[in-house]
Amino acid sequence: MASVLVVNSGSSSFKYQLIDSESERMLATGLVERIGEAQGRAVHTVVASDGAEEKSERELPIADHTAGFAVMLDAIADLGPSLETHPVIAVGHRVVQGGARFFEPTVITDLVRINIDELSSLAPLHNPANLEGIVAAQKAFPGVPHVAVFDTAFHQTLPPAAYTYAIDAELAAKHRVRRYGFHGTSHRFVSHAAAEFLGRDVGDINQIVLHLGNGASACAVAGGRSVETSMGMTPLEGLVMGTRSGDIDPAVLLHLQRRAKLSIDEVDDLLNKRSGLLGLSGRGDMRDVVDASLDGDADAALALDVYVHRLRGYVGNYFAQLGRVDAVVFTAGVGENSPVIRARALEGLESFGIRIDAERNEARSRAARVISTDDSTVAVLVVPTNEELEIARQTLAVTRA
Numbered sequence: 424m425a426s427v428l429v430v431n432s433g434s435s436s437f438k439y440q441l442i443d444s445e446s447e448r449m450l451a452t453g454l455v456e457r458i459g460e461a462q463g464r465a466v467h468t469v470v471a472s473d474g475a476e477e478k479s480e481r482e483l484p485i486a487d488h489t490a491g492f493a494v495m496l497d498a499i500a501d502l503g504p505s506l507e508t509h510p511v512i513a514v515g516h517r518v519v520q521g522g523a524r525f526f527e528p529t530v531i532t533d534l535v536r537i538n539i540d541e542l543s544s545l546a547p548l549h550n551p552a553n554l555e556g557i558v559a560a561q562k563a564f565p566g567v568p569h570v571a572v573f574d575t576a577f578h579q580t581l582p583p584a585a586y587t588y589a590i591d592a593e594l595a596a597k598h599r600v601r602r603y604g605f606h607g608t609s610h611r612f613v614s615h616a617a618a619e620f621l622g623r624d625v626g627d628i629n630q631i632v633l634h635l636g637n638g639a640s641a642c643a644v645a646g647g648r649s650v651e652t653s654m655g656m657t658p659l660e661g662l663v664m665g666t667r668s669g670d671i672d673p674a675v676l677l678h679l680q681r682r683a684k685l686s687i688d689e690v691d692d693l694l695n696k697r698s699g700l701l702g703l704s705g706r707g708d709m710r711d712v713v714d715a716s717l718d719g720d721a722d723a724a725l726a727l728d729v730y731v732h733r734l735r736g737y738v739g740n741y742f743a744q745l746g747r748v749d750a751v752v753f754t755a756g757v758g759e760n761s762p763v764i765r766a767r768a769l770e771g772l773e774s775f776g777i778r779i780d781a782e783r784n785e786a787r788s789r790a791a792r793v794i795s796t797d798d799s800t801v802a803v804l805v806v807p808t809n810e811e812l813e814i815a816r817q818t819l820a821v822t823r824a
């Protein structure tokens with residue numbers, strides 16, 4: 424039974440999944456992290472057909488992504504699954520920025536690699552890392568097609584009114600400054616899964632999808648098409664995130680450069696890596712912020728207030744953009760696991776047709792579920808995302824076409 428390898432590369436880490444190409448079952452998943460540091464770490468989990476998981480962990484220096492792929496291959500050889508029984512027939516890569524060039528999953532040729540590299544200026548934190556993963560994976564699996572699946576692709580349907588920044592039009596066009604939107608693979612997967620759960624045709628309903636992970640974005644999906652989303656030219660715009668500020672008055676950056684004498688790189692680092700929940704509370708992980716707030720930590724409480732305030736603003740905005748909303752859907756780490764954030768995001772919105780059922784919201788489950796009351800006119804759902812499965816599907820679709 425053939426398999427597809429899905430790779431999601433970050434700057435000093437990559438995550439992977441091996442997925443059976445017929446049954447779509449996850450055969451193994453893993454994480455190689457702290458690449459380039461004195462001590463790296465690799466976690467490999469084999470998933471048996473009954474769902475039982477066997478996890479193993481190694482600490483060792485991992486010089487670069489190529490070395491990381493060798494570590495992954497060793498783990499697979501030592502612990503399974505057997506690549507003789509499950510030969511890898513294609514590799515799917517998450518690529519964050521596809522610009523205005525890539526709207527579809529794309530087989531990676533030399534030219535495509537050059538284009539992804541060239542788009543790095545529009546996603547300086549993500550595309551260089553994605554490319555490193557591609558180069559290393561092509562070395563490790565030379566004989567099979569490699570396919571890039573772009574975070575931006577689902578948002579190709581944004582209307583000009585949603586993707587245009589109100590700045591000098593010529594300058595913007597010259598430097599490709601516009602909103603692209605991200606997390607599209609997740610928004611596509613989740614909006615389709617939500618429609619299926621509701622027994623509705625995705626083309627017939629309007630949804631607000633809230634992808635709340637480390638990175639977070641909201642998406643207004645009308646009839647299966649993205650019509651508005653909260654991330655912009657880069658994944659920095661929009662919601663408050665683990666370490667990213669989200670929306671901010673651009674004049675703040677100018678002020679900090681002039682008055683605090685921060686360099687451009689320091690401002691970049693501040694907004695992307697030292698802001699959001701981390702900047703406000705000293706904690707970037709939502710679980711820690713919620714716990715600290717329950718312990719009476721005032722900074723953590725304010726961080727939550729700011730996070731929820733921004734989120735509610737986007738929900739209201741997208742109600743106005745869509746006119747009619749059939750479902751609000753929570754997904755990703757925070758969206759799937761935090762009843763308190765879900766409740767606070769939508770409390771007091773009865774006049775919008777939203778009523779959360781407290782008991783349903785608190786119930787723990789890994790399956791798609793409804794958390795609104797039966798008389799809520801808008802269905803509120805929790806739908807687990809699965810970007811890797813979506814990437815595997817799109818990868819296979821391209822290679823089979």
Ligand SMILES: Nc1ncnc2c1ncn2[C@@H]1O[C@H](COP(=O)(O)OP(=O)(O)O)[C@@H](O)[C@H]1O
Binds near residue numbers: 636708709713
């Ligand atoms: N039970 C929980 N309550 C609140 N937040 C949670 C819970 N479980 C996970 N999270 C949060 O989810 C976030 C990670 O989401 P995830 O989608 O895995 O991120 P990413 O894929 O972007 O790395 C973290 O901030 C983590 O704290």
Ligand SMILES: CC(=O)OP(=O)(O)O
Binds near residue numbers: 574606638
């Ligand atoms: C695009 C983006 O923000 O991705 P992530 O949430 O994985 O950081």
Ligand SMILES: [Mg+2]
Binds near residue numbers: 636637755
């Ligand atoms: Mg994620």
